[in-house]
Amino acid sequence: MTSSAVEAEAPDLVCQLDSVHGMVDALSAVRWKRHQDAVVELSEHGLVVILEDTGCLQAKVYLQRELFVRYEYNAEGRPRFGVSLGLFVDCLNSFSVPGRSSTIEIQYPGPDMQLLLKSVDSHDVCIYAEIRTRIPDTISWDYHFEPAGSTPLTFTVKSAALKEAMDDLEWPGSSIEIIVQPDPPCVTFKGEGHGDLQIDFTYYVNTDLVLAFHCDHQVSYRYKYKFLRAITSNLPSSVIKDNRGSKLSIGRGGMLKVQHLVSVARAAASHTHNDSASHQQPSRIAYIEFFVKSVVDEVN
Amino acid sequence: MKFKAFLTEHGVGLLEKRFLPALDKMGKICHLFLTRDHAIFLHNLLNGDGVQCIAQFRKQALFDDYRISSQNEDRIAFAIDVSLLLRAVRSSVSICTEFGNGPTANRLQIKLVKKLPLNCTQPMPFLTFETKGYKSAVVQDVPISKPLSRAEVLELQTALDLAQDLPPTLVQVPDLSHLQNFVERMKHVGDLLNVSISKYGDLHVQISTTLITLGAEFRKLLVIGEQAEAPSDDRNLSAQTRSERAISRGDAQRVQVSVKHFSRSLQCHLAKPDCTFYGIALQGSCLTVIFQFFIPGTHQTDKSISLHCRLPVLDPGSN
Numbered sequence: 001m002t003s004s005a006v007e008a009e010a011p012d013l014v015c016q017l018d019s020v021h022g023m024v025d026a027l028s029a030v031r032w033k034r035h036q037d038a039v040v041e042l043s044e045h046g047l048v049v050i051l052e053d054t055g056c057l058q059a060k061v062y063l064q065r066e067l068f069v070r071y072e073y074n075a076e077g078r079p080r081f082g083v084s085l086g087l088f089v090d091c092l093n094s095f096s097v098p099g100r101s102s103t104i105e106i107q108y109p110g111p112d113m114q115l116l117l118k119s120v121d122s123h124d125v126c127i128y129a130e131i132r133t134r135i136p137d138t139i140s141w142d143y144h145f146e147p148a149g150s151t152p153l154t155f156t157v158k159s160a161a162l163k164e165a166m167d168d169l170e171w172p173g174s175s176i177e178i179i180v181q182p183d184p185p186c187v188t189f190k191g192e193g194h195g196d197l198q199i200d201f202t203y204y205v206n207t208d209l210v211l212a213f214h215c216d217h218q219v220s221y222r223y224k225y226k227f228l229r230a231i232t233s234n235l236p237s238s239v240i241k242d243n244r245g246s247k248l249s250i251g252r253g254g255m256l257k258v259q260h261l262v263s264v265a266r267a268a269a270s271h272t273h274n275d276s277a278s279h280q281q282p283s284r285i286a287y288i289e290f291f292v293k294s295v296v297d298e299v300n
Numbered sequence: 301m302k303f304k305a306f307l308t309e310h311g312v313g314l315l316e317k318r319f320l321p322a323l324d325k326m327g328k329i330c331h332l333f334l335t336r337d338h339a340i341f342l343h344n345l346l347n348g349d350g351v352q353c354i355a356q357f358r359k360q361a362l363f364d365d366y367r368i369s370s371q372n373e374d375r376i377a378f379a380i381d382v383s384l385l386l387r388a389v390r391s392s393v394s395i396c397t398e399f400g401n402g403p404t405a406n407r408l409q410i411k412l413v414k415k416l417p418l419n420c421t422q423p424m425p426f427l428t429f430e431t432k433g434y435k436s437a438v439v440q441d442v443p444i445s446k447p448l449s450r451a452e453v454l455e456l457q458t459a460l461d462l463a464q465d466l467p468p469t470l471v472q473v474p475d476l477s478h479l480q481n482f483v484e485r486m487k488h489v490g491d492l493l494n495v496s497i498s499k500y501g502d503l504h505v506q507i508s509t510t511l512i513t514l515g516a517e518f519r520k521l522l523v524i525g526e527q528a529e530a531p532s533d534d535r536n537l538s539a540q541t542r543s544e545r546a547i548s549r550g551d552a553q554r555v556q557v558s559v560k561h562f563s564r565s566l567q568c569h570l571a572k573p574d575c576t577f578y579g580i581a582l583q584g585s586c587l588t589v590i591f592q593f594f595i596p597g598t599h600q601t602d603k604s605i606s607l608h609c610r611l612p613v614l615d616p617g618s619n
Contacts, residue, residue, distance in 0.1 A: 091489060091514055094489070097482075123519070126539055128514075128516075129512065129513065130512065131511065131512050143481045225495050229610040265469065
């Protein structure tokens, strides 16, 4: 940490980002409805944006400090503030110029506790924004994910295939049962409602779709479709295109954890996603986690 | 009341590829005002509080063999659906290119006619497009309103004269697509846009609601008209403070317009102007956007074409 006379006055965070588009992508992935209040937590490791819905669904976007070209953190503890996610994303979007990489500076807090953003590429064109923040609700974020047994129960599915399955399950709707069984190793999504639909991901049969599978005993849990849908409903097109795996884990009490990776590499000159560029920058990945609570206790 | 003219190839190109697509975005219906020397497309001049848009062509820019006569000093005006007009021009063009053969074969004639449509007892006015192809002739009738009365034409002419005043200071926006891109995204954040323009060459647009302030400042733009040297101590200020100071010094003006109107006026880029200028009229009565066209291959203004928009200023107190 650099020490200077103005350090006492320094804001909690000043950071610069050269890939606004990537940040918009990452935050859009957790935008499952129109009006959402997000809580942003700052730390020396980066920013975490947290969203919650009716005690059943939580999402976290981890924007690590490595994603930023500059990251100056001056606070004690972990300051938190609330902000409207929609407004934040729409506002960030105004800074991104198609076909051009734009660098923005984000500062918190401003003189009136606002979140301040400004473009820093050019002296002759300046885009700026001040977003009002609020004191976050003091609700307990009760989403402690604990493994159910000694072996973690996880499987990794190609993101595009997961999204496709989720979209297809909209038809039966209401509640979806996820069954994971070790022999034969298989994940089943089963929807019962207006009709029945069963989607099987068999590990050895669909090796191009199911990338990894760990399960030593059969489990089965039900989830509300409206919450399950949120995990892929707004997945950015870059995630589908990159089509890395999305990792799903089931913990104690059927808590479902879903992890996506969103590339936050600087926008290439063209719209095509350059795979090699994103591979060169392994640290430029935003991590997204969803936690979905199961509807009832274990069925079996 | 008679009107008959041949559209030139250049004229067809201007209308089909550039001006009609732009005017179509400004609103469904416009007035077409024909005089001895000019054809003028007018949006929202007589009625309403929308964006006024005026596209004026000297007759030579669009037509040859231009004949007009009326008892009202050879002036004719009527309302027309821009999208229908565009469709008629487009299909005429496709017929010409498909069957056109020789310099006189693909002449596109337009004229004002009265016809008795099916199931009607009264004849209706139409603007008719007649395309003569190699083997066939295609006639398209675009319905128009009843021609405006003498009093209405006078009203239109007066409104047109009033809309010609130039703002004292105009700034040139070099990158219209950048501004358009920004404003398109800004639309999600709020409805009202504050626009301030200074004699130093600053254009500052800002949306401010209870939750967010989002703005962009474009500096060191080319100024036409009244200009002033920017104070050197302004350099390190925020865009907002800089604007406030310029306004209090009397070196800048600010108006509030609808974001939708502003974004619509930017659609005029479809007409492919060579330069775009923004200015605020005296007493802040409107925000004016002037598009300039060059004679192809030169940097000289093509005086036979003009296009400008006037955005109504919203009274912040009334909403």
